[in-house]
Amino acid sequence: MQYHLNGFHSGDPARAIAAHNDAAGDTVDVLIVGCGPAGLTLAAQLAQFPDITTRITERKAGPLEMGQADGIACRSIEMFEAFGFADKVMKEGYWVNEVAFWRPKTDGKGLQRADRIQDVEDALSEMPHLILSQARVHDFYLEVMENSAHRLQPSYNRDLITVTRTDGAEHPITATFALPDGSTETVNARYIVGCDGARSVVRTAMGHQLKGEAARQLWGVMDILCVTDFPDIRLKAAIQSADQGSILIIPREGGYLVRMYIELDALHGDERATDRNVSAEMLIEKARTILAPYTLDVAQVAWWSAYEIGQRVCDGFDDIGADERGSRSPRMFIAGDACHTHSPKAGQGMNVSMADTFNLGWKLAAVLREQAGPELLDTYSEERRAKAKELIDFDRDMARLFSAKPKDATEAAQFQTYFKKHGRYTAGVETRYDASMITGSGAHQQLANGLRVGMRFHSAPAIRLGDGRRLQLGHVLKADGRWRIMAFAGAGDTGQPDGGIGKLCDFLGSDDHSPLRLFTPIGADIDSVIDLRAVFQSDHRSIDLGQLPALLLPRKGNFGLIDYEKAFCPDLKTGPDLFDLRGINRTKGAIAIVRPDQFVADILPLDDFAGLSSFFGHIMRVPKRG
Numbered sequence: 339m340q341y342h343l344n345g346f347h348s349g350d351p352a353r354a355i356a357a358h359n360d361a362a363g364d365t366v367d368v369l370i371v372g373c374g375p376a377g378l379t380l381a382a383q384l385a386q387f388p389d390i391t392t393r394i395t396e397r398k399a400g401p402l403e404m405g406q407a408d409g410i411a412c413r414s415i416e417m418f419e420a421f422g423f424a425d426k427v428m429k430e431g432y433w434v435n436e437v438a439f440w441r442p443k444t445d446g447k448g449l450q451r452a453d454r455i456q457d458v459e460d461a462l463s464e465m466p467h468l469i470l471s472q473a474r475v476h477d478f479y480l481e482v483m484e485n486s487a488h489r490l491q492p493s494y495n496r497d498l499i500t501v502t503r504t505d506g507a508e509h510p511i512t513a514t515f516a517l518p519d520g521s522t523e524t525v526n527a528r529y530i531v532g533c534d535g536a537r538s539v540v541r542t543a544m545g546h547q548l549k550g551e552a553a554r555q556l557w558g559v560m561d562i563l564c565v566t567d568f569p570d571i572r573l574k575a576a577i578q579s580a581d582q583g584s585i586l587i588i589p590r591e592g593g594y595l596v597r598m599y600i601e602l603d604a605l606h607g608d609e610r611a612t613d614r615n616v617s618a619e620m621l622i623e624k625a626r627t628i629l630a631p632y633t634l635d636v637a638q639v640a641w642w643s644a645y646e647i648g649q650r651v652c653d654g655f656d657d658i659g660a661d662e663r664g665s666r667s668p669r670m671f672i673a674g675d676a677c678h679t680h681s682p683k684a685g686q687g688m689n690v691s692m693a694d695t696f697n698l699g700w701k702l703a704a705v706l707r708e709q710a711g712p713e714l715l716d717t718y719s720e721e722r723r724a725k726a727k728e729l730i731d732f733d734r735d736m737a738r739l740f741s742a743k744p745k746d747a748t749e750a751a752q753f754q755t756y757f758k759k760h761g762r763y764t765a766g767v768e769t770r771y772d773a774s775m776i777t778g779s780g781a782h783q784q785l786a787n788g789l790r791v792g793m794r795f796h797s798a799p800a801i802r803l804g805d806g807r808r809l810q811l812g813h814v815l816k817a818d819g820r821w822r823i824m825a826f827a828g829a830g831d832t833g834q835p836d837g838g839i840g841k842l843c844d845f846l847g848s849d850d851h852s853p854l855r856l857f858t859p860i861g862a863d864i865d866s867v868i869d870l871r872a873v874f875q876s877d878h879r880s881i882d883l884g885q886l887p888a889l890l891l892p893r894k895g896n897f898g899l900i901d902y903e904k905a906f907c908p909d910l911k912t913g914p915d916l917f918d919l920r921g922i923n924r925t926k927g928a929i930a931i932v933r934p935d936q937f938v939a940d941i942l943p944l945d946d947f948a949g950l951s952s953f954f955g956h957i958m959r960v961p962k963r964g
Contacts, residue, residue, distance in 0.1 A: 352485050509527055
């Protein structure tokens with residue numbers, strides 16, 4: 339973490355110097371409706387930009403106290419690192435290390451453990467799969483917002499009534515809210531993002547509907563403190579009984595709390611979950627029946643609910659129809675449950691919702707700050723709807739297999755096989771975006787086979803050259819809206835002027851076609867829009883820091899201080915070597931262009947200056963001069 343750039347300040351370095359608080363403004367750049375995971379991810383990201391005004395509203399009276407979602411995928415923890423609170427989540431959360439699968443005994447009586455496996459395959463991510471209350475995740479996002487220069491806080495007790503769009507106005511969105519005292523409040527915005535759940539008012543205003551079907555299967559869920567002789571109560575456990583249904587056990591944080599997803603009877607006709615009058619006592623009794631002959635004594639039910647399995651998704655995630663795309667820019671967006679709903683057992687709901695707005699946030703910021711044209715916003719619906727559709731298909735198969743009544747051991751093993759096969763997907767690291775204006779073709783993928791174009795930047799151990807610190811290379815990718823050029827040196831390159839890194843730095847620092855020179859505003863730090871980092875193959879003690887190109891030791895801030903954190907080397911002492919780990923061509927080296935949401939936009943040869951210029955030239959706008 340870097341601070342003191344523009345002068346020494348004591349106190350918490352995560353707390354920015356206050357600029358102004360626009361949380362209660364009635365005219366803003368971005369209006370976010372809903373303080374769920376999607377809304378708070380977006381608010382936390384936009385709060386990092388002092389020149390963007392954001393307001394986030396919530397119909398409830400205050401912050402969430404008991405969250406429904408609790409599974410946090412490895413990829414989400416990587417994202418939390420970009421916001422600065424991954425360590426807090428890892429300290430509090432339950433680490434899902436192993437998964438147990440239980441099936442009926444061969445005689446059909448009782449249960450037996452069929453297998454016990456590692457939850458996440460080795461080297462999939464430096465981050466674990468965790469269980470932590472959604473409310474705590476909210477707390478961490480709220481802290482990031484409060485620590486920003488805006489001191490951004492939600493406006494609670496705001497129930498959205500209507501949303502209208504009037505093209506031609508500087509702030510074309512008008513949103514009206516009902517207040518508890520019977521009055522109303524109107525907010526005008528350049529953009530609105532509906533993170534307001536499955537009954538989204540913003541979605542309705544856009545004319546979209548959630549489309550899909552329900553499985554007509556009723557499930558219950560409860561968080562309990564219990565005493566049991568079931569041996570795997572502190573493991574994630576999938577239990578399929580012979581004829582009483584299934585249970586998914588999810589241990590919770592704190593060492594004692596346990597969540598159980600419990601299969602109930604199928605719904606019939608027009609019957610809804612509320613028609614069954616499900617109670618906590620009913621869930622406990624059903625859980626005991628499925629777990630028999632193991633015993634279950636419930637000391638306390640902290641929370642419970644009943645729900646119907648269903649998978650639904652909208653046709654689009656913004657307010658532009660297919661026939662308007664390219665001629666009219668989106669102003670209204672939806673994210674999270676507002677545009678896709680599914681069962682909770684796959685543990686993807688909160689994760690995919692946060693990924694939605696992490697994808698959208700930097701794009702909104704780039705357009706609002708005039709770094710990119712409004713056509714960039716078209717990529718949000720394109721990219722995220724495709725991922726939601728994949729989730730819906732996955733969730734449908736997962737729910738079907740888990741609820742199946744297997745006739746024999748072979749059928750019973752199908753769910754376990756499916757779970758193992760899709761472990762990378764549930765970890766959140768399999769997302770891959772198709773080629774677009776912000777994702778290249780991957781024509782040079784062979785230069786770095788372990789950094790797949792369209793997929794998240796897969797971190798690796800490294801040593802920072804300036805101070806010898808061991809760290810994860812991916813942890814330099816912060817949620818600050820900046821693009822990254824990660825330059826991997828070829829053999830024998832230690833930063834000398836005639837080496838690949840030296841020539842790249844010369845082009846970026848002095849050539850008129852350099853994206854750094856073209857798109858960095860006059861007077862701004864050279865890395866404020868596009869951040870260059872270099873990784874050398876040599877041992878860090880063998881490279882002379884003082885001989886590095888000036889662009890890797892840039893002078894920044896009010897005092898022209900030198901940034902010593904731009905160059906890295908492999909961790910050759912404890913290994914493995916990141917060049918081997920990520921399949922980077924040792925002879926030629928490579929450039930990885932990384933998007934602000936940590937996804938690899940393209941891989942280029944180290945000397946492809948024209949390709950580098952062309953890539954950014956299709957996306958970014960030259961800032962106004964004078």
